[in-house]
Amino acid sequence: MFSMFGHRRRRKWASKLLFAGLFFGIVILWLSTRSSSSVEQKVIIREKYVQAPPAPTQSDVPLRYEQSALTDQDYEAMIAQDEARIIPGLGDEGAACELEDPEELALAEKLMAKEAFNIVLSNKISLTRTVPDARHPMCKNQRFSNNLPSASVVIIFTNEAWSTLMRTVHSVLNHSPPHLLKEIVLVDDFSDREELHGKLEYYLRTRLPADKVKLVRLPERSGLIRARLAGARAASADVLIFLDSHCEVVVQWLEPLLQRIKESRTSVLIPIIDVISEKNFEYSHVHSENFEVGGFTWSGHFTWIHVPEEEKIRRGSAIGATRSPTMAGGLFAIDRNYFWEVGSYDEQMDVWGGENLEMSFRVWMCGGSLEVMPCSRVGHIFRPFHPYTFPGGKDTHGINTARVVEVWMDDYKRLFYMHRNDLQTVDIGDISARRKFREKMKCKSFKWFLDNVYPSKYIPDEDVIAYGRVRNEASTPNFCFDNLNHDSDSNYNLGIYGCHNTLETNQLYSLSKKGELRREFNCVQAPATKSLSVEKATLVPCHDLLGNQEWEWNKRGQLKHKASGKCIDIENVHSEEDVKVAPCSDSKFQIFQFEHVLIPPTS
Known part of the structure; x- marks a missing residue:
């Protein structure tokens, strides 16, 4: 036993x-x-679509974000908490909304300084809210081909707020025909927020169609330009559509873009970009016939301009493809193969800035076109500042733009350096590859671009009588006309300030052959009254009608207002004060000399 x-x-x-x-x-x-x-999986996600920097030799890539120990149950609880915050109907149809609780208001104001928009309010608005259909009535009767190309929507983000990112994704999914939307490619440019790691991956796995949303993670902070290139390499559809990570699209936004690319594969297309308020999330839109197209400033910035009358005639219809000299750069569609053929992006540009003008000039000068599609509308939150940092604190916009002007603007780069003299000696990196690309593609000159694409662009040292600093030598120290740091988007009075040793942008004025005393977009205007009263001289948008904006510079050096017969006068005017428009006299304080005179006065 x-x-x-x-x-x-x-x-x-x-x-x-x-x-x-x-x-x-x-x-x-x-x-x-x-x-x-x-x-x-990490190596595939992080390395497959990234060319620079080279892949690390270790088996894994160190992240500043450390993997958390949260479980699926934790993520589910977090998502449930998000959903509990949402107030049904809040902000629907793009309506403005407000916070009422004092504590929430205080928190929102605090976070606004970090996020550049009202994240507390955003978190209370549904991820699938409705927005108004602001399209032209004619858009609703459009017919599209049965075999349109497919689209990959590429969305770059770095530490984007959860609600705005997910609202963008849901908006695209809900307003895009499934047979046309092949995929959304989300590119995480090295975010370190927990919710954009485990929670995001869980949300994509459990809430969104697996075949429609692809997530690419970059191994280090790469910036908008290189992140978009990574997204483009990951995309597989016929057409690339780039969107920012805080957008909401309007019904039938996609079809007009795809239809036009089917008709013209070298057209780079821009939707009408409506404004979503960063404060109350109101979806604002201009009248469907009053949208604007893109221009640029000689200081290297994008700006909006009115559609020229000749372009309204050329396009043939209020909803026809409308040529645009430049684009803002955040939202556009392009044939995927053509994107690479026409030079994609300048990979030596850092983070952000200048890439939109570079692509605009390059596309036009190398045989393509930029067009606004009026029947495609997308809302966008225009944040008042960038909520992220720039590596090394560099002026990436300035340095990138200097690369643009050195490659594409030929002799007209002189006008950029008039505004940014500080960048003439800055190291902008090697641009030989971009110059070789331009030569290989036999791209046209920048003068061709100005003559044929943007003929209304004012050139301050061409077709003028005189330009530069406008100096009164009787004043001590010598005073020059100065915009006194006023924003060119608003009206302001012409002022004076001590003349700078070199030409600075705030003291650059021209007298055009038409008699406009002007800056790049604004002209000096005075009341047409012929009385003895003393008036102000105001800078307002040039209207091309002369009248109260017409001036004459005579041999004595007086700047005489043709409509009133008065002269600009600075007697008893001090630095940073406004000039006067007073009856003409023999006063030495009415005598002004331009720095550069192309046509001397004869009377």
Whole structure:
């Protein structure tokens, strides 16, 4: 009996040991497989679509974000908490909304300084809210081809707020025909917020169609330009559509873009961009016939301009493709193969800035076109500042733009350096590859661009009588006309300030052959009254009608207002004060000299 019990006991223990060994073996095998596939997945996600910098040699890529120990149950609870904050109907149809709770208002104001928009309010608005259909009535009767090309929507983000990012994704999914929207490619430019890691991956896995949303993570902060290139490499549809991570699209936004690219594969297309308020999330839109197209400033910035009358005639219809000299750059569609053929992006540009003008000039000068599609509308939050930092604190916009002017603007780069003299000696990196590309593509000159694409662009040192600093030598120190740092988007009075040693943008004025005393977009205007009263001279948008904006510079050096017969006068005017428009006299304080005179006065 004892030996039988001992034998059974040994066999029982042997069975337990065998079972335990098998169990731990399976666990170890599972963990090793899981670890291997996890590392493999991370490398694919982080390295497959990135060319610069080169792939690391280690088996894994160190992140500033450290993997959390949160579980799926934790993420589900977080999402449930998000959903509990939402107030049904709030902000529907793009309506403005407000916070009422004092604590929430205080928190919103605090976070506004960090996020550049009202994140507390955004979190209360549905991710699938409705927005108004602001399209032209004619758009609703449009017919599209049955075999339109497919689209990949590429959305770049870095530490974007959860609600605005997800609202963008849901908006695209809800307003895009599934057979045309092949995929949304989300490119994470090295975010370190927990919710944009495990929570995001869980949300995509459990809430969104797996075949429609692709997530690409970059191994280090790469900036908008390189992140978009990574997204373009990951995309597989016929057409690339780039959107910012805080947008909401309007019904039937996609079809007009795809239809036009089907008709003209070298057309780069821009939707009408409506404004979503960063404060109350109101969806504002201009009248469907009053939208604007893109221009630029000689200081290297994008600006909006009115559609020229000749372009309204050329396009043939209020909803026809409308040529645009430049684009803002955040939202556009392009044939995927043509994107690479026409030079994609300048990969040596850092982070953000200048890439939109570079692409605009390059597309036009190398045989393509930029067009606004009036029947495609997308809302966008225009944040008042960038909520992220720029590596090394560099002026990336300025340096990138200097690369643009050196490659594409030929002799007209002189006008950029008039505004940014500080960049003439800055290292902008190697631009030889971009110059070779321009030569290989036999791209046209920048003068061709100005003559044929943007003929209304004012050139301050061409077709003028005189330009530069406008100096009164009787004043001590010498005073020059100065915009006194006023924003060119608003009206302001002409002022004076001590003349700078070199020409600075705020003291650059021209007298056109038409008699406009002007800056790039604004002209000096005065009341047409012929009384003895003293008036102000105001800078307002040039209207090309002369009248109260017409001036004459005579041999004495007086700037005489043709409509009133009065002269600009600075007697008893101090630095940073406004000039006067007073009856003409022999006063030496009415005598002004231009820095550069092309046509000397004859009377």
